Amino acid sequence: MSSLPLFSRGLAFGMVLIGLVEGNQAAAQTGDAAHGxxxxxxxxxxxxxxxxxxxxxxxxRQGPSLLGVFxxxxxxxPNFNYSQALKNSGLTLDTATLDRFLTSxxxxxxxxxxxIVVPKAEDRADLIAYLATLKAPEGGSAAEVPPPAxxxxxxxxxxxxxxxxxxxxxxxxxDLPAPYATRSAGNGPAVVKKPDDARLSVPPGFQVKLFASGxxxxxxxxxxxxxxxxxxxxxxxxxxxxxxxxxxxxxxxNEIFATGLDRPxxxxxxxxxNDPEWIYIANNNSVVRIPYHNGxxxxxxxxxxxxxxxxxxxxxxxxxxxxxxLDGKRMFISVGSGSNVAESISKKSVADAQAWEAEHGKGAxxxxxxxxxxxxxxxxxxxxxxHTFATGIRNGVGIAVNPxxxxxxxxxxxxxxxxxxxxxxxxxxxxxxxxxxxxxYYMGNFEDPRLVGERPDLAGQAIVPDVLLQAHSxxxxxxxxxxxxxxxxxxxxxxxxxxxxLHGSWNRTTxxxxxVIHAKLKNGVPTGEYEDFLTGFVVDDRSVWGRPVGVAxxxxxxxxxxxxxxNTLWRISYAGR
Numbered sequence: 001m002s003s004l005p006l007f008s009r010g011l012a013f014g015m016v017l018i019g020l021v022e023g024n025q026a027a028a029q030t031g032d033a034a035h036g037x038x039x040x041x042x043x044x045x046x047x048x049x050x051x052x053x054x055x056x057x058x059x060x061r062q063g064p065s066l067l068g069v070f071x072x073x074x075x076x077x078p079n080f081n082y083s084q085a086l087k088n089s090g091l092t093l094d095t096a097t098l099d100r101f102l103t104s105x106x107x108x109x110x111x112x113x114x115x116i117v118v119p120k121a122e123d124r125a126d127l128i129a130y131l132a133t134l135k136a137p138e139g140g141s142a143a144e145v146p147p148p149a150x151x152x153x154x155x156x157x158x159x160x161x162x163x164x165x166x167x168x169x170x171x172x173x174x175d176l177p178a179p180y181a182t183r184s185a186g187n188g189p190a191v192v193k194k195p196d197d198a199r200l201s202v203p204p205g206f207q208v209k210l211f212a213s214g215x216x217x218x219x220x221x222x223x224x225x226x227x228x229x230x231x232x233x234x235x236x237x238x239x240x241x242x243x244x245x246x247x248x249x250x251x252x253x254n255e256i257f258a259t260g261l262d263r264p265x266x267x268x269x270x271x272x273x274n275d276p277e278w279i280y281i282a283n284n285n286s287v288v289r290i291p292y293h294n295g296x297x298x299x300x301x302x303x304x305x306x307x308x309x310x311x312x313x314x315x316x317x318x319x320x321x322x323x324x325x326l327d328g329k330r331m332f333i334s335v336g337s338g339s340n341v342a343e344s345i346s347k348k349s350v351a352d353a354q355a356w357e358a359e360h361g362k363g364a365x366x367x368x369x370x371x372x373x374x375x376x377x378x379x380x381x382x383x384x385x386x387h388t389f390a391t392g393i394r395n396g397v398g399i400a401v402n403p404x405x406x407x408x409x410x411x412x413x414x415x416x417x418x419x420x421x422x423x424x425x426x427x428x429x430x431x432x433x434x435x436x437x438x439x440x441y442y443m444g445n446f447e448d449p450r451l452v453g454e455r456p457d458l459a460g461q462a463i464v465p466d467v468l469l470q471a472h473s474x475x476x477x478x479x480x481x482x483x484x485x486x487x488x489x490x491x492x493x494x495x496x497x498x499x500x501x502l503h504g505s506w507n508r509t510t511x512x513x514x515x516v517i518h519a520k521l522k523n524g525v526p527t528g529e530y531e532d533f534l535t536g537f538v539v540d541d542r543s544v545w546g547r548p549v550g551v552a553x554x555x556x557x558x559x560x561x562x563x564x565x566x567n568t569l570w571r572i573s574y575a576g577r
Contacts, residue, residue: 357391
């Protein structure tokens with residue numbers, strides 16, 4: 001991500017671990033620290049550092065450094081904006097408590113959105129043993145990184161102060177700076193309670209109202225053919241369903257549809273059309289389905305496993321989305337990378353790499369990145385062997401099929417660590433067999449400086465995405481505006497266009513994202529332009545009260561938006577008539 005996120009990005013892991021592990025080191029050392037280091041790289045390193053940089057400098061990632069975590073109190077480490085809940089918890093974890101946390105984070109810390117679990121007791125012991133070896137630098141923690149200077153409206157088009165409905169953007173390859181033109185920032189937000197005077201903004205003629213609240217980590221929102229609203233509550237391992245009359249400002253029914261899932265994210269109804277028989281759910285490492293008929297408010301049976309395993313590796317980007325082709329014959333599943341830029345995979349010669357990709361797709365990575373950073377495809381029954389539809393897509397959090405053209409699209413988080421304005425996130429049509437660059441290249445033929453010379457054969461092979469977004473915006477879910485009637489119908493110029501939720505930056509000096517954008521299409525083809533549509537979630541340079549995740553078009557033409565900062569669902573309608 002530029003992030004989860006995550007929580008596609010697992011921020012809560014560091015929020016709890018840093019300063020929550022207390023030093024029963026003798027017990028921790030009963031595990032295999034060497035194997036724990038491997039687990040750390042596979043599960044934690046995308047967000048958390050276990051080393052210092054040159055000159056004892058802090059290594060900035062999305063979560064806090066885990067150096068010296070044993071013995072620290074909660075929320076006391078440097079270089080991270082901890083949640084108020086964690087600051088007030090007073091928690092200190094010994095080995096046994098940490099073991100319980102890694103088994104089930106929400107059980108120990110209710111409300112956490114930490115996506116990583118370690119189900120095997122021996123793996124937990126090994127990981128804890130490795131954490132016990134991570135000593136704080138001499139003289140204490142690595143030096144505090146000074147906070148970014150406050151942005152000034154007008155100086156940086158990406159700055160949150162500049163954002164407002166109608167502000168337009170059109171980034172091109174000519175706008176890309178050189179790598180490391182600015183330092184790699186660590187500027188994660190403090191998520192605070194919505195201030196009394198906070199107001200969301202939408203374009204003239206539109207209105208935005210709170211529709212529902214009290215969710216537990218609401219993520220994807222999808223609309224059933226009959227108009228019921230399904231929300232994935234990823235942290236709570238369940239699916240929520242709401243029902244509302246057209247034009248209503250609040251739901252009339254509010255139920256839990258299904259529980260006992262494994263970090264559910266993507267939701268899709270099958271077969272396509274007005275009379276589905278199944279609801280498909282993308283878990284963290286599987287796809288399941290539940291019998292469904294229009295109007296069901298409770299699951300009628302336990303989930304049926306359709307795809308039992310998506311990848312052999314765990315950790316890293318944890319969200320999975322699912323969508324079907326218009327003819328219902330193909331099922332697409334997005335799987336994000338396990339790392340920022342495949343730092344831990346082994347080296348291969350060009351010949352060996354090409355032999356690998358002959359089976360796995362052009363530019364496909366290997367080792368712990370096998371079947372990751374790509375979009376996979378099979379049939380709705382899961383009988384066709386799972387294989388790559390497109391590769392090099394670092395974290396295609398959201399996928400959607402354009403109902404007019406049938407094109408598959410993705411909303412993608414690109415890589416971190418190259419500076420404020422690299423690498424742009426993006427929305428794009430996805431070409432079958434296409435390679436989108438990760439980890440060796442980005443935005444076409446730009447070689448990642450951390451992997452120079454490793455894949456010269458891929459030079460010029462990566463596809464340039466259609467719509468480049470402000471770097472580090474963390475684009476999550478997307479949808480197409482398909483409504484043609486209803487009391488909340490948007491003006492005709494929006495029909496067929498795309499909307500995307502930007503969860504917001506952490507790897508940028510001046511904050512960006514934290515809004516919903518509107519991307520222009522002409523006859524189904526993106527123009528490359530987009531504009532701010534919903535803004536107002538940022539409080540100041542340090543804090544935000546909302547982080548948009550899901551977008552969907554309601555039965556009555558309204559646009560619904562979930563956000564996981566305040567755990568709410570918002571409704572945007574058009575009243576300009």
